[in-house]
Each structure stands twice: as structure tokens, then as C-alpha cells.
Amino acid sequence: MAPCLSFFFLFLFAFSAIPANSLPTFFPGAAYQSLIKQAKISKPKLPFKTHYFPQTLDHFTFQPKSSKLFYQKYLINSDYWRKGAPIFVYTGNEGNIEWFAANTGFMLDIAPKFKALLVFIEHRFYGKSMPFGKDSYQSAKTLGYLNSQQALADFAVLITSLKQNLSSEASPVVVFGGSYGGMLAAWFRLKYPHIAIGALASSAPILQFDKLIPWSSFYDAVSQDFKDVSLNCYQVIKGSWAELEAMSTQKQALAELSKTFRTCKSLHSTASARDWLWTAFVYTSMVNYPTKADFMKPLPAYPVQKMCKIIDKIPSGATKLSRAFAAASLYYNYSRSENCFKIEHEVDGHGLHGWDWQTCTEMVMPMTCSKESMFPPSGFDYEEFAEQCQMKYGVSPRPHWITTEFGGERIQKVLKRFGSNIIFSNGMQDPWSRGGVLKNISSSIISLVTEKGAHHVDFRSATKKDPKWLIQLRKQEVEIIQKWLNEYYADL
């Protein structure tokens, strides 16, 4: 039976080398690669200056080696800033910081109104911020310094130093983050309230841990997106896996399959075809944006609808598998520029697999596929997962650490009496929304939920085609941030 792939998207998706029962990442490795490549190719000139900050390797011990420094990259835009005005900081995610800066046009859009300084900080062990250079991913000895608490402390130290250098200690700081970066932004506000006056956490699945939500939530939500468009569409995709599974793995059958899937090279197994389809459906549901976008890949507005249109239009004489393939092709070939599909992806040789380490240590987000989902039913076998992590890195996951360190149990009651000034925004099209905070907690810990929103849609640059609900959502976020700032300046 096909395993339930793990995509942690926080953008977390990664088809990692962990074969079964692994965790979804915000970036499935394959898609991640292509998006990095894409970010490089179609990189618009970003209005930021690049800086490097000498950062401490280990904030939490005083062993001699913990004081080693590494260079942490950050980006700055000071076009609108004047001394004393707010500093808006993006708390970087599991990837190259330019990519997040390019996809968080919202902060650039609102900077003039607030005369804000914009700072995008790269997360340690990603992009150029490698504590041990090329050897950073070598083993647990180096990777051991990659975790969310060190990352939050990096942000705290860097922000403090920056304010000193600008002689603007009184500037209020608001942190912004999407996906894993959104989790970090929310946690940063809770851990470092003396450094950030508030946090906007977009699509931050801080409840995707332990047993806080049903493990089937993520894939049920993906399935719901397709079912909401058309029952037939959902049924065709659901039925396609068995057709794939039934194909023999003999050379000739694989050659047939390679033809159907228009692969560049003949397939070695049916599993890669399955992962390829899987990735297309999961990512498309995450980025089911109301306007044309190019986040993971170029896609039209409401791409789930477009995929289902493709499926529904094909006569029912065609196999379910061929119809699912046609739909998935929208994801891989909306640019119409692919001559063939590279279904068996190259292995990442550039050390972009940091998220994989994070899922094997603290970011354990169990996911299963229920019978109601459009994916083959499967469970989450923790023992097997832990064994794979042992094999790969020689470490054992700590599945309860995140909830111990940051909380999550009874979050409504806990945060009602503790904490303030956090916006959790979620779009229900995004499967990660099910691990988000979907209810208001207090008068200043606010949940903004949009029925048609997708993965941190609010962070995208405004466009003329934005629907009313999206304009309204951003307006409400700006008003809330303005209120925090007013209160801060009034208290000064």
C-alpha cells in the first residue's frame, strides 16, 4: 500500500529520501528544487540590500565551541524608513531568504504607510547562512545546531544589534512570517515580547504536532478542495491510485507507463509516477490562489478548479489514471514549455534538505490518509519513522518537544490568559490551515479565516484582480497592526 507522503509545507513539502510514513514538508523536495531553480531564473530585482551578521553558533551553552561565529544573511529595505518608525521583520523559513522576500510583497506594499524598515532574516542552515559552510549538513555533529529555538535566538540577537546600530532602540518591531516562518513569528512574540510588539503569522500550523489535531486532517483537507469543485474529479483521482498500483512492474509495463506519463527517461518504478501525481495535487491545493501566481510553479487563478475541469471534460472511457495525469500536467506544464516530464528527480546535491533534519528531530508532524481522502489509505508508523531517522542521521525524533517548548495543548485557554498581539491568518483552501489557530483567542490574539484563501495568500503582492475578501483581509491586518503601534507609542 502506498504510504501517506509527508509534506510539511510549511512550505513544507519534501519528498525526502525517507520513503514511507515520512512527514510532508512544506516543500516536497522535488518541488522545492524546481522552485529554487525558478527563483534563480526569474528573479526580479528585489529592492533589498544584502548584509551578513556575525551570529553566535550556540546561544544556549557556554562551551568554548558554542561561541563560534557564522555569517547570517539578512536583507534590508530602508526606502521609507525614518528613525523611530517601526521595523517589520520577516522571520525566515526553511529556504533561501530571497525566495520568501520575493513572495512577501505584502510587506513592501504596506511599508510606505508605516514608514517601516523592512528586514528579512535568513534561517540558519538555509541559503547562504551555513554555520559550517559546505560541511553544514555533514552529520548530526553540525546539524545539531539546526533547530527552531536557535533560530528564534538568532532573530532576537540580530534585531537587537540592528536597532543599536541604527540608534533606534525605541522603534517598535513587528514580526511577520508565513508557513514555518509564521510558526516562528508567533513563537517569537510569545518568547521575546520585549523585542517584538506583535506578530502576523500567516498559514502557521502550530497545532500540527503530537495529537493536537486528527492526523488525517491535512490530506482530508486536500481532498475536500477537489471534492468541493466536483465529486467526479475527487472520485477519478481517488480511483487512479489502484490503476497505477495494478500495473505490473515489468519492463514493458513500465515502458507503457513512461509513455502515458511522457517521461524524459523510462521509469524504474510506479512509485515515482505516484509521487509525481501526489505532489501535483497537494501543492496545487496549497496554492489554490484566486489570481494567477508563480509561487511553487506558474499556475492560473484557482488551479484546483482548472484541474477538475480537465478531469471532468475527458470522456469517461479514458482510464482514471490518464485523467489524473492530464490534471497533474497543469501543475507541471502550465508554462507549456515542457517537452517531457522529469518524473524521477535528481537527488539534491546542494544541501537544501535541512527540513528533512528538522522533521527527524523536533518538527514531527504525523500525517495519515483516511478512507475518505482521495489518497490511498495509510497510517503513521512512528517506530518506522524513528528508525529511518536513526539510519539517516543517527538521531531519534523528539515528538513531544515542540508542544513542551511552545505549547499547543488547550491553546485557547492558555493564550487567553497569556500573550497578546498575534494575528493568525488562514485560508481554508490551504491544507495546512487545519493545523492553524482558527478561533479568536482574546481581544488581541486574533484569528482571521478566509474560506477561499490559500497558503499565506495575504502575503502576496496586491494585484488589480484581487477579490474583495482578500483586499478586506489585508485591510484588517493593517488596521490591527496600526492599533498595536498606536498603543506602543501611547505607552512611550
Ligand SMILES: *[C@@H]1O[C@H](CO)[C@@H](O)[C@H](O)[C@H]1NC(C)=O
Ligand atoms: C552592528 O555593527 C557591528 C559593528 O560594526 C557589526 O559587527 C554588526 O554586524 C552590526 N549589526 C548588524 C545587525 O548589522
Ligand SMILES: *[C@@H]1O[C@H](CO)[C@@H](O)[C@H](O)[C@H]1NC(C)=O
Ligand atoms: C506541455 O504543453 C505543450 C503545449 O500544450 C505541449 O505541446 C507539450 O506536449 C506538453 N508537455 C508534456 C510533457 O506533456
Ligand SMILES: *[C@@H]1O[C@H](CO)[C@@H](O)[C@H](O)[C@H]1NC(C)=O
Ligand atoms: C475574530 O475577531 C475579528 C474581529 O476582531 C473578526 O473580524 C474575525 O472574523 C474573528 N475571527 C473568527 C475566526 O471568528
